[in-house]
Amino acid sequence: MDRINVTQSSMPSYEEYIEEIRDIWDSKWLTNMGKKHELLQKKLQDYLGVENVMLCVNGHSALEVALQSEELQGEIITTPFTFISTTNAIIRSGCTPVFCDVKPDTYTIDPDLIESLITERTVAIMAVHVYGLVCDVEKIAKIAEKYKLKVIYDAAHAFGVKYKGQGLASYGDISTFSFHATKVYNTIEGGAVCFNNASLKDKITKIRDFGIKDSENVDYVGPNAKMNEFCAAMGLCNLRHVDSEINKRKNVYLRYIKNLKDVKGIKLPILQDDVQMNYAYFPVIINENEYGINRDELCAILAKNNIFARKYFYPLTNQFECVLKYCEKGNTPVAEYITQRVITLPMYADLKLEFVDRICEMVKKYEKK
Numbered sequence: 411m412d413r414i415n416v417t418q419s420s421m422p423s424y425e426e427y428i429e430e431i432r433d434i435w436d437s438k439w440l441t442n443m444g445k446k447h448e449l450l451q452k453k454l455q456d457y458l459g460v461e462n463v464m465l466c467v468n469g470h471s472a473l474e475v476a477l478q479s480e481e482l483q484g485e486i487i488t489t490p491f492t493f494i495s496t497t498n499a500i501i502r503s504g505c506t507p508v509f510c511d512v513k514p515d516t517y518t519i520d521p522d523l524i525e526s527l528i529t530e531r532t533v534a535i536m537a538v539h540v541y542g543l544v545c546d547v548e549k550i551a552k553i554a555e556k557y558k559l560k561v562i563y564d565a566a567h568a569f570g571v572k573y574k575g576q577g578l579a580s581y582g583d584i585s586t587f588s589f590h591a592t593k594v595y596n597t598i599e600g601g602a603v604c605f606n607n608a609s610l611k612d613k614i615t616k617i618r619d620f621g622i623k624d625s626e627n628v629d630y631v632g633p634n635a636k637m638n639e640f641c642a643a644m645g646l647c648n649l650r651h652v653d654s655e656i657n658k659r660k661n662v663y664l665r666y667i668k669n670l671k672d673v674k675g676i677k678l679p680i681l682q683d684d685v686q687m688n689y690a691y692f693p694v695i696i697n698e699n700e701y702g703i704n705r706d707e708l709c710a711i712l713a714k715n716n717i718f719a720r721k722y723f724y725p726l727t728n729q730f731e732c733v734l735k736y737c738e739k740g741n742t743p744v745a746e747y748i749t750q751r752v753i754t755l756p757m758y759a760d761l762k763l764e765f766v767d768r769i770c771e772m773v774k775k776y777e778k779k
């Protein structure tokens with residue numbers, strides 16, 4: 411039986427990529443804001459509907475560059491239900507994560523709990539549009555305004571998602587994306603810092619490049635977070651196809667919903683009002699009492715049948731010892747509930763619908779009769 415992985419990277423044809431990189435051999439310009447890089451930045455500004463897109467070498471460095479540009483020092487209220495990158499970025503920037511619980515329907519930070527966590531040391535909120543589900547951007551904006559906090563969105567999962575017709579990149583002070591091979595849109599490795607505030611542009615441009623101002627001056631203690639031309643070229647190719655890739659994902663997603671909607675004890679992802687989705691993941695919550703077996707058992711059974719689902723996100727980031735050296739665990743019972751029960755089923759544009767059916771048959775087989 412074919413192996414079905416949780417994801418498979420979107421790629422252009424070999425010929426399309428070769429054509430795209432051909433002129434790199436003429437220019438011999440491999441990195442440092444080359445032609446491909448500049449063009450991709452422009453095209454992404456249009457696609458994402460945001461004034462400034464600063465490409466980065468990966469999504470994690472985009473988060474760190476974003477945090478450094480806001481010169482934050484203190485506590486950042488954030489979610490533990492995310493990839494470790496979000497939490498690591500906060501700690502590596504010298505700030506302290508303060509973990510807030512999430513909502514049981516969207517798994518995003520619960521805005522009604524944020525205020526109780528605000529102290530004199532709070533400087534920002536870092537929320538995650540986890541699985542591409544949209545955070546309560548309006549409520550979060552209100553709290554931020556009231557307490558004068560910065561808002562940074564880790565939008566790593568949310569490429570192409572729109573809320574009320576507007577790209578998510580425009581929400582908060584800064585939003586960051588990941589263009590990693592496993593994401594909806596990829597540049598092999600890559601990421602971006604997005605913002606509308608023009609006054610950040612010069613600063614972020616410098617920070618991304620060691621903090622260098624010119625040949626004799628350095629303004630910031632920055633990392634090297636630049637994207638190279640080969641990655642930008644992959645990005646230009648993949649951008650031509652991303653809408654059709656998202657559409658193919660939608661068919662997979664709808665097939666899952668159709669097949670699994672009546673299975674007892676399995677909670678499917680919700681549809682959000684006013685949201686144009688990107689169908690990045692297909693997370694389901696397994697309630698052992700109703701379904702029959704638990705998440706770990708289901709995951710093991712699927713793996714035995716060559717179906718490699720993943721426990722995204724398990725464990726929570728506030729359960730790692732290396733994280734708890736820097737901060738308190740916080741009280742996040744909803745996130746704990748979800749992390750113990752969630753499984754993300756295989757989801758990618760080229761996943762054949764007959765494979766989706768096969769996965770669903772396997773899932774249904776273990777439903778308590």
Ligand SMILES: *Cc1c(COP(=O)(O)O)cnc(C)c1O
Binds near residue numbers: 493538566601
């Ligand atoms: C993938 C991811 C990142 C990191 O992006 P990279 O491009 O892999 O560095 C950050 N946050 C979340 C939520 C992610 O899923």
